[in-house]
Amino acid sequence: RIDGKRLWDSLMSMAEIGATPKGGVKRLTLTEVDRAGRDRFRAWCEALGLTVRVDAIGNMFARREGRDPNRLPVLMGSHLDSQPSGGKFDGALGVIAGLEVMRSLNDLGIQTEAPIELVNWTDEEGSRFGHSLMGSGAWAGVYPLEKVYGLQDVEGVSVEQALTAIGYKGEHPAKPFPADAYFELHIEQGPILEKEGRQIGIVTGAQAQVWYDAVVTGQDAHAGTTPPSARRDALVTTARIIDLVDRLMRARGEDGRGTVGQLHVFPNSRNVVPGEVRFSVEFRHPDFAEIEALAADFPRQAEAIARDGGTPLALTELFRLPAQPFDPGCVDLVRQAAAKLGLPAREIVSGAGHDAVYVARSVPTAMIFTPCKDGLSHNEAESIQPEEAEAGCQVLFEAVLARANR
Amino acid sequence: RIDGKRLWDSLMSMAEIGATPKGGVKRLTLTEVDRAGRDRFRAWCEALGLTVRVDAIGNMFARREGRDPNRLPVLMGSHLDSQPSGGKFDGALGVIAGLEVMRSLNDLGIQTEAPIELVNWTDEEGSRFGHSLMGSGAWAGVYPLEKVYGLQDVEGVSVEQALTAIGYKGEHPAKPFPADAYFELHIEQGPILEKEGRQIGIVTGAQAQVWYDAVVTGQDAHAGTTPPSARRDALVTTARIIDLVDRLMRARGEDGRGTVGQLHVFPNSRNVVPGEVRFSVEFRHPDFAEIEALAADFPRQAEAIARDGGTPLALTELFRLPAQPFDPGCVDLVRQAAAKLGLPAREIVSGAGHDAVYVARSVPTAMIFTPCKDGLSHNEAESIQPEEAEAGCQVLFEAVLARANR
Ligand SMILES: NC(=O)NCCC(=O)O
Ligand SMILES: NC(=O)NCCC(=O)O
Secondary structure: OOHHHHHHHHHHHHHHOOOOOOOOOOOOOOOOHHHHHHHHHHHHHHHHHOEEEEEEEEEEEEEEEEOOOOOOOOEEEOOOOOOOOOOOOOOOOHHHHHHHHHHHHHHHOOOOOEEEEEEEEOOOOOOOOOOOOOOHHHOOOOHHHHHHOEEEEOOOOOOOHHHHOOOOOOOEEOOOOOOOOEEEEOOOOHHHHHHHHHOEEEEEEEEEEEEEEEEOOOOOOEEEOOHHHHHHHHHHHHHHHHHHHHHHHHHOOOHOOEEOOEEEEOOOOOOOOOOOEEEEEEEOOHHHHHHHHHHHHHHHHHHHHHHHOOOOEEEEEEEEOOEEOOOOOHHHHHHHHHHHHHHOOEEEEOOOOOOHHHHHOOOOOEEEEEEOHHHHOOOOOOOOOHHHHHHHHHHHHHHHHHHHHO | OOHHHHHHHHHHHHHHHHHOOOOEOOOOOOHHHHHHHHHHHHHHHHHHOOOOEEOOOEEEEEEEEEOOOOOOOOOEEHHHHHHHHEOOOOOOHHHHHHHHHHHHHHHHOOOOOOOOEEEEEOOOOOOOOOOOOOOHHHHHOOOOOOHHOOOOOOOOOOOOHHHHOOOOOOOOOOOOOOOOOEEEEOOOOOOOHHHOOOOEEEEEOOOOEEEEEEEOOOOOEEEEOOOOOHOHHHHHHHHHHHHHHHHHHOOOOHHHHEEEEOOOEEEEOOOOOOOEEEEEEEEEEOOHHHHHHHHHHHHHHHHHHHHHHHOOOEEEEEEEEEEEEHHHHHHHHHHHHHHHOOOOOEEEEOOOOOOOHHHHHOEEEEEEOOOOOOHHOOOOOOOOOOOHHHHHHEEEEHHHHHHHHH
């Protein structure tokens, strides 16, 4: 069995890096804080005798050799980057649990048939450069590397500059290599498992998404002298588009998701009618047909609102992602592990995007969810119980071991 | 007559300080850039033999003595601070025109009966610390000095710290002293004079205003996993309040003004339902009764919207300003000057707040407006013609001279 206390201690140790006063974590991708997290992770891996390699987008692979030189590696992992006001477990759980699997294999003196590789994917969150699942997406070939290198944060720093600055632009090519399977443990980030009292979510796939960048252009004008008829207020138009996003979401019932999460006003002065607003829009749904419908309706309706306000809208679709079913064989290994351990489990579709979604395009993949308190995530108050982390890690251990020795 | 070319050259010289690539000015109050503007202004004044004194809120007074030691000074001036993306003339015109009046008096060897003082008021714009007309308001006793010292910008720097940092926390008390009159030349910042082909606006008073700070509190949550029923989205609520502000403005016709100019989203990440939004709200109207009605209706209706969204609203009224009529005698001097010079003129109510509004509470006051291109202000494209600056300055000269020698 894995060591639950050691797992928890390492989770807490990682959570010190970028710890926020409110008990959360701010470890934005490719920052100095992220570098510190990566360095600690690398040191832990090397202490176990694992060989660490880094690819051109900063993804880290820590390898434990198997007995059979002809077998493809079994992968497991997740991400160490966080939201600007994120929690301790989103991503970190999957990486640190993978580390605990490696430690337990060493402790138990187990040599697996196939090699095992533990992965830390770069920039899963997408909050800094605008593409979630960036590292796994570049690896999977979904985002051309040159395009990804050129993406910039709000300060104009590019992905390539940031990778170089923290010393994690690696020498290995960022592209799929032959692998036998990929398993990712993650917190659910939603309320379902907790509400039903299940310890394990057997993730059968992930929902569809579409993301946009929007810019509304009006005209800066004096708030005191500019009469209603002469105003072209970019923020009033944006407000109506935000309301539209919310209405389009609610029209789809409890399965709908529609969010404006990021927004910047220019010049952002109290007594100036805003001349420009830049903001993000994203929609999600388990059914790709609904996302296709939204990708047709939303731009049309938003542009009509912008036209009414005399404030043109420029909308850029950043990516559109179909729903991704996971590999039945791998999903079944998760189901069997939970059953063997007697853990209450249920099948579930992921509401969040995960690196597993892109890995699944070239490698048989499954995910394991554990509950989190009140379904809260992307929030400093994100919280799980040590027993929940331990149960999830034990399922990961069983599934990976079964696959590597099959 | 004043020297129109010298006036324009000094305007352009001041506009170099904080010049922006788009031809505007960013000379935010109490920054290093503002210090540079103040230093240049002080040097110009001292070169004319004027005595410069600075008060406790950084207002600068440059004095030219009169013949009669018993006469109270005639004041003129405006402000050198700008919006974050402001123009070259908003404020600077009134200060530099006052300087040109002083230079012309020297050139013409005129000794006036009363002394004349040229004023540069601190932080007229209000965009950094949230109180427009801050320096004149503190001087007039409208804002208690201790309260003003404690105001902070978004970075947490206080007014007192900023004053000390740039060396403009002066020794003279910031309070009204006996003065005979105050004249302020300013661009109209609206479209009326230009549309009617008038060179001079005889400003009879300024409209009423009310300003608020608003904070909407929701809950940070994952954009992909949080179903509509579980969301408490602070930005969706804010969007509806922005729409309310616009509707309340338009319900009052062309005299209504309602603006949300500044807004910050937290945590401001693409895939996080926003947990907090902070924003400004302001309303203006020539009739104070309408402002009183808005100050009763808006908080009630905004709170109802916030309640519906499950996202509480905290609203702080920053200030409420009645309409301010100017002194009939001073206004008449402006009218006479325009007539004497044969300049097409009309009476006008100011849509913007001006330092003159607070000065008028203790000193007989009038203002002179000049047209500006397309009525644009609080915009880098703000523009006036050299002849317009010259005409406004000539009216200022005549009015001040007439008052000082009456
Ligand atoms: N798991 C997770 O929070 N991913 C971030 C990408 C997203 O789903 O928005
Ligand atoms: N004149 C001017 O732009 N004043 C700034 C204060 C305001 O009216 O908002």
